[in-house]
Amino acid sequence: MSQTMTGTTPKIRIRDLHKSFGAKKVLDGVSMDVAQGTSFVVIGGSGSGKSVLLRCILGLITPDSGIIEIDGENVLEAPEKRREKLRSEIGMLFQNAALFDSLTVWENVTFGLLALHKITRKNARNHAGTILAQVGLDPSVGDLYPSELSGGMQKRVGLARAIAAQPDILFFDEPTTGLDPIMGAVIDGLIVDCVKKLGSTAIAITHDMASAQRIGDEAAMLYKGKLIWQGAASSLMNSGNPYVDQFTHGRREGPISMELRR
Known part of the structure; x- marks a missing residue:
């Protein structure tokens, strides 16, 4: 069983994770530990590998090589039934909520349980x-359909579905996308409250720096498939890393350059 330097097993441990799609290398040797009860935020630009990393941990994508452990167990080597059991213990708030239009709100919230x-x-x-x-x-919202809800309400329903089974692990995929700054802050506050109440370990991917600092304890940045920085989320705006500083402050000039698509 793998252990950190403090002698305690991380809730999630990733070592030397690689994933390519054809000639495109998306994850290039990513390693990270997420401690029990920690909210861990991964930042990075479009195409940096954030979503692929999350989907590898979830089991939706199989990496080319590397190790993914949950509570010291290598999920990539576990039998399929065991992997399904581990996935069922993870709650997920998808980008844009991803609710089922044909189901009522209460059916969406309890979909996994049902x-x-x-x-x-x-x-x-x-x-x-x-x-x-x-x-x-209000509980009466349960009888409505997703099309009858505002964007902010849909996000709340998505969060409700993520926590309905009281999971040990919660994933958040761009939780504030499409929301105004005030509603984004409201959703972040709800996320923090829910994670603390459940005692869950959380991983969020985002490009919203205000959100990252509100919900994160620890943070890391992916750039071209590599984890180039890791530290306290509170230091995101003054990390001292030129790549992180350019990204978090939205500067045009710096080591990160926009690549032309052909």
């Missing part, structure tokens, strides 16, 4: 009301 037959429909409706209240929505 699909795994862990709850009856009657109990699911009541459970959804409780979870919706935790993200600041």
Whole structure:
């Protein structure tokens, strides 16, 4: 079982992760530890490998090589049934919420529980009301459909679905995309509250620096598939790393240059 220098096993441990799509190298030797109960934020520009990293941990994409451990267990070597069990213990807030249009809000919130037959429909409706209240929505919203909700409400429902099964691990994919600054701050506050209440370990990917600092304990930056910096999220704006500083301050001049697409 792998351990950190402090002698405790990280909740998530990644070593030398590689993933390419054809000639395109997306992840190039990524290694990182995420401690139990930590909110870890990964920043980086479009195409830096953030989403692919998240999907590799989730098991939606198989890396070409490397190690992904959860609680010391290499999930890439685990039998399929075990991998499914590990995935079921992860809650995910997708970019743009990704709700099912044909289902009511309460059915969306409890979709995973219902699909795994862990709850009856009657109990699911009541459970959804409780979870919706935790993200600041009236339980009556459960009877609506996603098309009847604003963008901010859809994000809250997506968050409610992510925490419905009280998961050990929570993933957030660009949680403030498409929201105005005030609603973005509201969603970030809800994320922090929910993570603390559950005692979960969280990984978020974002390019929103205000959001990264609000929800993150630790932060790291991916650039061209490599983890080029890691530190406290509170130091994102003054990291001392020229790549991170250019990205976080949105400067045109610096070591990061826009690549022309052909």
